[in-house]
Amino acid sequence: MWTLDRKSKKPLYEQIADHIEQRIATGEFPPGSLLPSERKLANQLGVNRSTVILAFAELRSMGIVESRTGSGTRVADAWRGNITRHTPNWKRYAENGGFLPNLPFLRKIREALLQDPSMIDFASGELSADLAPIDEINAILNKQSNFAYFGYDNPQGYLPLRQALVEYLYQYRGIRTSESSIMITSGSQQSLFLITQCLTSPGDAVAIEDPSYSYSLPLFQSAGLRIYPLPMDDQGISPDDIRSLFKENRIKMIFLNPNFQNPTGTVLAQERRKKLLDIASELGLPIVEDDPYSLTAYDGLPLPSLKSMDSNGGIIYIGSFSKIAASGLRIGWMVAPHSVIQRVADARQQMDFGPSVIPQGVVARFLQSDSFVAHLERLRIQLQFNRDLLIEALQNELSGLVAYNAPQGGIHLWIKLIPYVHEGKLLDEAIKNGVVYVPGSVYGSNSGFARFTYARPNSQDIQTGIAGFARSVRKLMAP
Structure with missing residues (x-):
């Protein structure tokens, strides 16, 4: 029984697409045959259904499968002939382009957020909905x-x-x-x-x-x-x-x-x-x-x-x-x-x-x-409040295990983990605990650092998110 390599840098959906393509190429799924449903395949592999949807989308882009509403996903009839003469290898084109893809950690974070929108997000460098001037902008749009x-x-x-x-x-x-x-x-x-x-x-x-x-x-x-x-x-x-x-x-x-x-x-x-x-x-x-x-x-x-x-x-x-x-x-x-x-x-x-x-x-x-001046004042107050919530949560959950300097503005807290914890394993464990952040090596620093954005999560989620991160740290510190 084939299983996903969850330690691989290759995204899960790409692993699934490659595996299905191989089974089609060997004749296990002949042209016109019906593939397992998205839900069934997700259950078999232990992944979110959205991951399987992305895998099927990858195969469709290569002309390998076809999907019809109410009829499921089938191997394309083109596979009755020599597919390599008719369909470009789009995956190879995508991998060989001159504009480089995002870093692996960032792709992993994006995939985790796509799979689970309820993930507590300390990674995305943007304001949450409650910090944005939604009412003011809507009023302008309505005029x-x-x-x-x-x-x-x-x-x-x-x-x-x-x-x-x-x-x-x-x-x-x-x-x-x-x-x-x-x-x-x-x-x-x-x-x-x-x-x-x-x-x-x-x-x-x-x-x-x-x-x-x-x-x-x-x-x-x-x-x-x-x-x-x-x-x-x-x-x-x-x-x-x-x-x-x-x-x-x-x-x-x-x-x-x-x-x-x-x-x-x-x-x-x-x-x-x-x-x-x-x-x-x-x-x-x-x-x-x-x-x-x-x-x-x-x-x-x-x-x-x-x-x-x-x-x-x-x-x-x-x-x-x-x-x-x-x-x-x-x-x-x-x-x-x-x-x-x-x-x-x-x-x-x-x-x-x-x-x-x-x-x-x-x-x-x-x-x-x-409204702009009033918004800026509210924004500063709320950002400082969120920063203080984040620092308080770190002190409560990881006292003596992290170091940081409290910023006097902005939306990010840069922390140093005092004990050595493997950077990739820590992010994987945090994702399992429903939390994402950005490992420090993404920004050129040595491992052992991390960036937490306190503008993106809702205030009430900050303590919960840091508790999940702390569980991840302590698990990897355990002998």
């Missing part, structure tokens, strides 16, 4: 719209939103800019993608913080970039390391998240900011400042952006609506010199002709409304 046209818009983005961002960036981040220097993107990750694709070349060296969210994004490796780490302490990176990296490796760009950094929550110290800008200016190095969390500062007083301190035009600033309001609207922005904006806007037009004007219009109205 009479004044859109004049619903065709393709300027690839730089909807002009009223860019105009609203000019005021927003000056008021909240001290950045003076114009609408012609702003491009709207579908979140910070698209901004990073466009920067790596349009402003760098394969073989270029870039510097990023270590640990850093950027390590979890294969887009850097897909662009052929060589990545060099900037080690962090509790005050951020050391600017002197940039000079060393430039001398040794000729780095061409620096990627930083200086305010409530993801994943550590660290804030780059003020004295280091000035030194950083001086060194970058001296070496002619551009800095990409990713700044999604500043407005979550629990005291309401975030440090100035690097862009606001930049007098030499050496910083590309990217921000996002996702971490302060609603990730589903998919609105981010990039502030850069005109030549850069023109280049990335041209690439954006080739990709999708620009973002939808409807969510852009919603965000423009929300940023200019009185």
Whole structure:
């Protein structure tokens, strides 16, 4: 009796699809024969039905099986002939593409969440529904719209939103800019993608913080970039390391998240900011400042952006609506010199002709409304409350076994497990206990660390989730 290899890095649904394909190829399931039902196969293999659904979808995409409502799933009649002459091996195409897939840990987390939506989610870096301004956004959507046209818009983005961002960036981040220097993107990750694709070349060296969210994004490796780490302490990176990296490796760009950094929550110290800008200016190095969390500062007083301190035009600033309001609207922005904006806007037009004007219009109205300020205040209070709940749960459940620094803003807590626990086994055990989080090695750090996002789970689930995580830790610590 064939069984799944639950220790394998290959997702369960792919294992099931490969096994069924092999049984079809050997004639066990001839053309036109009915395969076991999704529910029966799920019971036999001890998996969620959604896993079998994904496996059947994989086989359908390869032309191996056909599904009809009320008739089940059958082996395709094409298998009566030589299938290799008619159907491409889509799986091989998918595996050999130039754009790399997500890291195995992230794919495992995504699969676990798909299989069990009730999983307590400390992994997803977004706000829960009760933290998002749902009522305010619905009120904007329900008002009479004044859109004049619903065709393709300027690839730089909807002009009223860019105009609203000019005021927003000056008021909240001290950045003076114009609408012609702003491009709207579908979140910070698209901004990073466009920067790596349009402003760098394969073989270029870039510097990023270590640990850093950027390590979890294969887009850097897909662009052929060589990545060099900037080690962090509790005050951020050391600017002197940039000079060393430039001398040794000729780095061409620096990627930083200086305010409530993801994943550590660290804030780059003020004295280091000035030194950083001086060194970058001296070496002619551009800095990409990713700044999604500043407005979550629990005291309401975030440090100035690097862009606001930049007098030499050496910083590309990217921000996002996702971490302060609603990730589903998919609105981010990039502030850069005109030549850069023109280049990335041209690439954006080739990709999708620009973002939808409807969510852009919603965000423009929300940023200019009185509701935005009230929402930010509520958000800061609730995030701090969730952070305190998470820390209290860790102290109650794992006192003496974890170490951390309480962030003063943002949505993540970076913890270090004091005893050695195998990283992969711990995540597997946590999933069995109904909890997901992100192992530290995803962000470039050595194993033994983990990122817990306290914005995603509901407040009432935080204690339960940490109790499940603690059971997982203690089980693996047992002799």
